[in-house]
Amino acid sequence: MPYQPIENYGVIGNMRTAALVGLDGSIDWLCLPRFDSPSVFGALLDDKKGGFFRIAPTAERVRHKQYYWPDTNVLVTRFLHPDGIAEVEDYMPVGVGTPVDEQLVRRVRVVRGRLPFALECRPAFDYARAQHDTHVNEHGARFDGPGLSLGLAASVPLRRDRDGVAGAFTLGEGESATFVLRTIDRDAAPGRCPGTGEAEERFRATVAYWQRWLGRCTYHGRWRETVHRSALALKLLTYEPTGAIVAAPTTSLPEGVGGHRNWDYRYCWLRDAAFTVYAFLRIGFADEAARFMDWLGARWKEHESHCGAPLQLMYAVDGRSDLTEYELPHLDGYMGSRPVRVGNGAHGQLQLDVYGELMDAVYLHNKYARPVSYDSWVSLRGLVDWVADNWDRPDEGVWETRGARKDHVYSRFMCWVALDRGLRLADKRSLPANRAKWLAARDAVYEQVMARGWSDTRKSFVQSYGADNLDAALLLMPLTFFMAPDDPRMLATVDAIRTPATKGGLAADGLVYRYDYKATHDGLEGSEGTFNMCSFWLVEALTRAGKTDPARLEEARLRFEQMLGYGSPLGLFGEQTGPSGEALGNFPQGFTHLALISAAFNLDRALGTR
Template sequence: MMGALRIIKPGQTIGARSYAPIAEHGLIGNLRSAALVDTGGTVSWYCPGRFDAPSVFASLLDPDRGGLFRIAPAGHGWTARQLYLPDSAVLVTRFLGDDGVAEVVDFMPVTGRAGDTPDLLVRVVRVVRGELRLEVRCAPRFDYGRATHTLEHEGDAAVFRAPGRTLRLDSDHKLTPDGEDVTAVLDLAVGERAWFALSGGTSDGIPRRVAVSEVDGRYRSTLDWWHRWVSASTYRGRWRETVMRSAITLKLLTYDPTGAVVAAPTAALPEQIGGERNWDYRYTWIRDASFSVHALLRLGYVDEARRLFRWMAARPNGMDGADGGSLQLMYRVDGSADLDEHILDHLGGYRGSRPVRIGNGAAHQLQLDIYGEFLDAIWTTYQSGGGRLGTSGWARLCQLADWVTAHWDQPDEGIWETRGGRKDFVYGRVMSWVALDRMVRLAGMLGWPAQSAGWAAARDLIHKQVMAKGWHPGKRSFVQAYGSEVLDAALLVMPLVGFVSDTEPAWLSTLDALGEALVSDSLVYRYDPTASPDGLRGHEGTFSMCTFWYVETLARAGRLAEARFVFEKMLTYGNHLGLYAEELGLHGEQLGNFPQAFTHLALINAATTLDAYLDTPDHRRPADLA
């Protein structure tokens, strides 16, 4: 895949006091945390140790106060390209100019071996043509830029100290103090290289020195690790490179100690430039995790699905509280539930988009759909042989089903986490039906004690209610909420979960109505906030996950040529590395937190569904999608 083309014009600063577009970033990670590297050679986002830890580099949100680690050619007029080494998460940023060509290779070794430095970010610079000068600047800003730090420097090593945190930078070249930061100048000819290894940042202990032999060894072992992981996939479809890049991205968003998958590695990237829709996505949503199970299983990653299954099955700790079997909407990657939302007033926000939020106040919203997604993932994993239920686990699931039976018939905040008040959202009712339907099926398969009759009765009541109150005769469509005329892209899930048939008239009419109201040149909006106020100012772009849902429903409805065209067209909106944010703006620009797990798992599901239909004689419904 060709890399991004970025022309650095005379007088333009590379990645220092300007905001690189969201799309001009690549992702690296070590299955504990992740970093974004832009096409100007700047590490603009990095939270050592854990996805939701305080940042040390956050120039993505404020070039002046956020901190950065930049390696770029001196002077101006360079062209930059960026690519991944095939089947890996090793990122290469190339600088091409009249005097030569340089490459910056960025990676974070996957940890696990005894004696390994756990939090390590490695940058290797090499010149492949000519000779040139590169400038290096490492300027950490601890605790989202709120904490001051001191510098201890000796030759080719620097130690940055902040309260409770220490970060070490090692190199094979001289580092020069600049206040409490360090710089370096590299004069390299073809065949020469330099390296920088950043370690620590999670405690006040000084990490041990990193040697050149370790840099070389970790580079090779990191490539080998990713090659082995990719080769374990069973996917052999038409879009292998695209699908596997999405799979690698999902893996990079996985917190290995628990198996939890974060929604995105970033916080506060805006859904509208200059607007207030800026959220922290560095947590694990029950919904996102549940959908991830399906995508992983489709690619043959049973172990990943099983670990996520175990993490999810351990989450209903709310059962010990007053609310019985209720779930929290999202959790931290370690399973803890404290996600209080705070505003970082000192940061300017991406291109002035404020407030900058950390934490997420939506954690305590009532969203009834999460129970359906959760129990559908448990059912799918169990049915595929990827999960095992014990009697204690079954008892916990029964409590969840009992809770849904008692609470499904009430307004909630809905899948899109609106802050405009609760409504009787159709999607929440549909997924409540899914929750009880899957539990009835599990009970029948296991033969264990269960209130199956009560669950089945509630399930049937929900279905009848949605068909009566969720359908709008004038619109000839299901609608967002009871008594509303607003359409909602979440309805695209109805046939995917079996609530309606793929080809029944009521659904085909709904699909046409959604296409007319929410689809713009193949891209899908979630809903119209002017018609259905969500409690927030401004507007948003099209929602990329919904576009991939649209692809699936078109294929299932028999509109296969249209589905394939929409899918292929959507692939043109990915960035130069095949990565997607949450949304796409009016001009196709990436908006929202980046990259987003929801978008990439939906891409995987859309691709595998299309493959299944295209591989079936006469494009009939594939047996494995029945």
Template sequence: MTETAIAEHGLIGDLHTAALVTTDGSIDWFCSPRFDAPSIFGALLDDERGGRFRIRPAGPHTSTQLYYPDTAVLITRFCGADGIGEVVDFMPPQDTAASVTHRIARLVRCVRGRIAFEVLVAPRFDYGRRPHKAILVKNGAVFVANEISLALHPVREPGDEHLTEAHVDGGDVRLRLVLTAGQARGVVLETGAAEPPREIRLAEFTALFDTTVGWWRAWLARSTYRGRWREIVARSAITLKLLTYAPTGGLVAAPTLGLPERVGGERNWDYRYTWVRDASFSVSALLALGFAEEAARFGGWLGDRIREGDGGAGGPLAVLYRVDGSSDLAEESLAHWSGYRGSLPIRIGNDAAGQLQLDIYGEALDSVFAADRAGFGLPHRGWTAVRAALDWLGEHWDQPEEGIWETRAGRKCFTYGRLMSWVAFDRGLRLAAKHGRPAPVEDWTWQRDSIYEQVLNRGWHRTRHAFVQHYTGDELDAALLRMPRTGFLAARDPLWLSTLDAIGADLVTDSLVHRYDPAASPDGLAGSEGTFSLCSFAYVDALTRAGRLEEARAAFEKMLTYANHAGLYAEEISPTGEQLGNFPQAFTHLALIDAAVTLDAALG
């Protein structure tokens, strides 16, 4: 077998962790008890040694996959020679404190005819590095690996024993489940179970399904978006919620690691953490949809990080954190796995945590400003933290850095980092004026204005007639598509319109946008990469603000065709249209929401 294509997955989760389910009924990625824990199922990155939890018909079949409307409940439908069946997958939401217990519920149904389903539960604990035992017990099965355990609970009715055949195969458990039209059974896999496996009656399982569906529909009903693209915006909102760690409010960049930006290349990163940048962008996107509670939760998470002030060389803030707010993210490689289609190395942890990326201060302060405008206010402790962050930035913004794209070719004076430093001081000044808070206004004003003049004098390239990536070259950078959104320049300022044209000519191909050109601007890594879907949606936003609505709408509609069957996006799109990079990526879905809201409002 070979690894399933990145796009051939749906996502389920319980607000603590998440699982990817293939269109052939296999869970081939799942970490527990939280997003950044070691994997239990990892066939996505090694088909032979990664482990999986698969339910599919025994014979030849075709399959399709969809979400139950307005929920995170996933349905995989199978058509075989003798009948039609489906597997309904979900994880009951846990909007509570951290827990080691998490449930994957899998309902198996025969819709028409007769189908024999094969069930394989093959965990591989700790990225496949920890051995385990599989044991059949009276009412199910258990998998034990030292202090880690799984319990497999059967969903069945009295007298069902003749329907199933179960046996242990090494460290795996295999079952055969034969159903006829109208019958429904299933299994529940529980991590960290406190009790032995037990039989679950179908009525109890159905109630769990109904509760989960009701939870998601009640949550989505809070959305205030009534625009043209409600379905895809709702799916993006649900995806962002699935990527949020409920105990802290932190948003992970993606639930996966090691998925390549170029198949066979080395651009393979661990994204199961909370980036200050990504999560800050989520505040405006969530507020635009009416999800104020989620925006407030992240605001609290961000405030805690600023007050802790342990960002190391990067100042009061680190670039990224674990979902619990800790920053132990030393990078290492999984040498024993083969990688997605041979893409190596497979990194866990992320050394970008120790980089200097000045833009995060602008993004953080912009999110604080947006939350304040939404009525959340800024408590005294929060203002004290803001002042400390800006005091640090005032002494450090005028130096080389690694930049938004986390390059590994040495520090440079990136224009985007300077732009967002301007945003930080600008938002700090606005907050101080609005609330009458004590602040070194004269110094902050000088800092803000100095950055403005520097960007205009050194970030603007007279030959290219555009703002460029850094001060010592003429390469373009799609990160600067956010310039008019920040208010640094008006969206129809001639300097910005010229930059937008240059980006369109150099980095855009039929709505697909490269973040930069690695050949022209070496980033310390070998090979090329696909187009960046975040940038593609940011391009739509920039076109809209520039008044080029027909172009913007065409580009947006084209981007919608690159979503997978379930409305999900990875990080990048390859030259063949294949989804690449970690999946699904929060950044992409955030940018989609921003573009949809901006474009819809402009169209009227």
């Protein structure tokens, strides 16, 4: 197949960048040296020009399997053939003693029989826009691109093949071959390939790092393995030097194959803040929550003006604010899904909800981890003052539509969250604040949402004032304590959303669309799938309503376990699920895994020990 299904990929990384490894043994996506750097392997977005690094048996009738080494991010691709069984172990070394250069290790082993293999390594620097020089010697190969050089150390001979290298080798039972791809200085040697013993030590050290990290997890409830995999995926999406977490390690994987809804998710959204802090704290990773809060703190202390607001909704992992969006017309896109985009134009939008998510994160971290400092409070107080003065402005909304600004209900009630958490913090810590102003604004927001955000026609809260469209983001009303989970209006909204889309709702079996994209006029062409995190939001809304209605709790469990079946064989989730159950959108998506952890934690707690 020229393109693997998105769900056929596993992800490995070193908390600076990540690689996607296909079921066929091909690395089809890797950006170096960090998540938002230009790609060196990009066959995921153009199977002919993008570049790849493939190792696989040459025999026919090979079957494939992939799994993670237990409790780690070390990926194993297994090849099954009548003549033998082979495995490719892929990982990026991490932990104490790891070399400072970026490394990717691929070890090929035959565990039974004897099999021939082929290797192809064809980098395509700078999103396949730049030429590079290839040099081969007895130790491997070197690729010199603009501003970046890669060394491929190999334990078997390689030969030059056009602008890449190739190799052929045969391994018998118990034999192995190792390949190390690393960043190197220009004109340097590709580096020494580790011997068999050293390769085993490096493998064991990486396994030990991940198992030691996961051992800190305090979650021991139902679906433990699934929650653990989500935690490991989120850790991979962390940029260790700053503590930021990217939404996904990829760009431009389509929300609908052949469509135009293709975006760059290799940045950190403020919107993820509360969900990230909540998820990490709930399952015992206080250090990760603290590091992310440090990154957030650097953003709110900057107080630059973006679109007339003190903060923009997303930043690069190093805090850079210029995320100018442009297209790469020379790339075909995944399965012909153009355009391929770099950067994200939504960074210049006004999205008022981010202040609610930010203040909720601060509140949670102050409550469960580390008290907010006075200096931080001075900056945060300024943000809440700004929300009190600006909450009534139309904006682009949580879904980053590219049509006209509207009075989005989600944005409004998240402004209420920002004001509410500011008041709670000020009262809990006796911090100085303009309480009267915040309280008046908070009450005004609430009254307005109840009066204008509710549709007597739909018998539900709606996406924006004056509209009758539903919005799955409204499921967060009880999760943020804006509404009681069993309030009649909230129950009616949940029921409207979980009604099948064919009957005017947003549901498709256990899946949920974020909104009716055909009726919303979001300024975008093409179709999209159901939104995975919205499906988990519905589970959590039903869970909370289940405290007074056991039938809703049972439905929450059914929907949650049904939803888990739409994950990849490795337990990874993309942004969306397509009409045939396929993964769509950037992969894996952190927001989905955050929602999964939250839903699992609260559902398990609600089910108790029954």
